[in-house]
Structures are given as C-alpha cells and as structure tokens.
Amino acid sequence: MNRIDLTGQRFGRLTVVERAGSIDSFAAWKCLCDCGNEVVVASSQLRKGLVKSCGCLQRQKGHEQIAKMRSIALRDGTNVNIASEKTKSPFGIRGISRNNSAKKPFEAKLSIRGKVVLRKTFETLDEAIAARKEAEELYIKPLQEKWKIEDERRRKGSRHRKKRAKKENSHKKSRWHAFLRPAAEFYCILPLNR
Numbered sequence: 751m752n753r754i755d756l757t758g759q760r761f762g763r764l765t766v767v768e769r770a771g772s773i774d775s776f777a778a779w780k781c782l783c784d785c786g787n788e789v790v791v792a793s794s795q796l797r798k799g800l801v802k803s804c805g806c807l808q809r810q811k812g813h814e815q816i817a818k819m820r821s822i823a824l825r826d827g828t829n830v831n832i833a834s835e836k837t838k839s840p841f842g843i844r845g846i847s848r849n850n851s852a853k854k855p856f857e858a859k860l861s862i863r864g865k866v867v868l869r870k871t872f873e874t875l876d877e878a879i880a881a882r883k884e885a886e887e888l889y890i891k892p893l894q895e896k897w898k899i900e901d902e903r904r905r906k907g908s909r910h911r912k913k914r915a916k917k918e919n920s921h922k923k924s925r926w927h928a929f930l931r932p933a934a935e936f937y938c939i940l941p942l943n944r
Contacts, residue, residue: 755769756779756793757769761781761797761799761801761802762801762803763784763802763806763807764782764783764784764789764796764801764802765781765782766781767780767781767782767788768780770790771790773791773792776793776794777793778790778792779791779796781804783803784803784806785804787805788804789801789805828862828893841875841879845858845859845860845882846859846875846879846882849871851871854871854873856874856878857869858870858878858885860886862889862890867885867889868882
C-alpha cells in the first residue's frame with residue numbers, strides 16, 4: 751500500500767506534525783493549529799479541505815457573524831426588532847408573557863439599550879398590554895422618529911451622490927464624444943477616389 755507522508759504540509763490553519771495512527775482505515779495525523787492547539791485529523795479530511803483548523807476558524811466565523819448580525823439589528827445600542835409587529839407571543843403583542851403567579855399572571859417587559867425600563871406583573875391581559883403600549887410610546891416612538899430622520903438624510907445623501915456620479919459620467923462621455931467627433935468628420939470628408 752502506498753502511503754503519503756503529510757508531515758510539514760499545511761492545510762488551512764493546520765500544520766501536520768506527525769503520524770498518529772488511523773481513523774476509519776485512513777491515516778491519522780497530529781496537527782498543530784496556528785492558534786496553538788493540537789488536533790488529530792484523518793488524512794482524507796485534510797486533503798479534501800474538510801478540516802482547516804482545530805475549530806478556532808469556525809468559532810471566529812461564528813463570532814464575526816454574530817457581530818455582523820448585531821450591527822444590523824442594533825441601532826443606538828437598541829435592538830431595532832423591538833419595534834417590529836412580528837411576535838411569537840401567544841397574546842399577539844411583543845413583550846407580553848404569562849408567569850406562574852396566581853394573583854398577577856401577566857407580565858409586560860421592555861428593554862432599551864440593555865436596560866430594563868418595564869418589567870411589571872398585572873392581573874389582566876388588558877392592563878399588561880396598556881402598560882407595554884405606554885412604555886413603547888415613551889421609549890420606542892422617539893427612537894423611531896430619530897431613525898426615520900436619519901434614514902431620510904441617508905437616502906437624500908445617496909440620491910445626491912448618484913446624481914453627482916451620473917453628471918460626472920455624462921461629462922466624461924461628452925468629452926469622449928467631442929474627441930471622437932473631429933475624427934469622424936475627418937473620415938467623412940475624405941474623397942472616395944481610389
């Protein structure tokens with residue numbers, strides 16, 4: 751049987767150090783990751799590119815994805831989705847839940863910028879809904895108005911940039927046409943005598 755020695759070769763973030771037995775009839779290799787961790791991987795997984803690190807690459811990508819999602823969902827340190835009408839609540843209203851209390855079974859919650867601004871229990875569902883709506887008017891509505899103004903400014907800015915770019919491109923085009931026009935006229939007035 752022909753054995754391939756992978757010692758010293760790099761696969762992603764892994765550098766093969768030495769042979770480490772077998773995994774499912776494939777040669778296993780002890781690898782050193784760039785982060786300093788050691789891992790044993792089957793040669794088939796290394797050569798096919800299925801394993802590129804000790805797991806640190808996947809964790810890093812996960813952290814980057816979470817940061818990206820947070821930057822999209824967060825605005826001024828507030829989750830934009832709190833203003834969304836979509837909810838998984840059985841009551842059809844975001845921030846309303848049921849607790850185990852017999853006297854006050856309904857709870858209204860609202861957090862803004864990581865701080866809890868409403869967390870109260872109520873005897874009736876209508877009271878909890880009213881408290882949540884009042885808190886939304888007090889805390890969320892001013893943020894929504896601010897975001898709306900910012901979005902309008904951003905849209906106006908992008909419209910102006912597009913107009914400016916279009917104007918610059920048309921100016922470039924007219925210069926190019928002005929350059930070509932004399933040549934075209936020159937060719938048109940040439941005698942056709944041969």
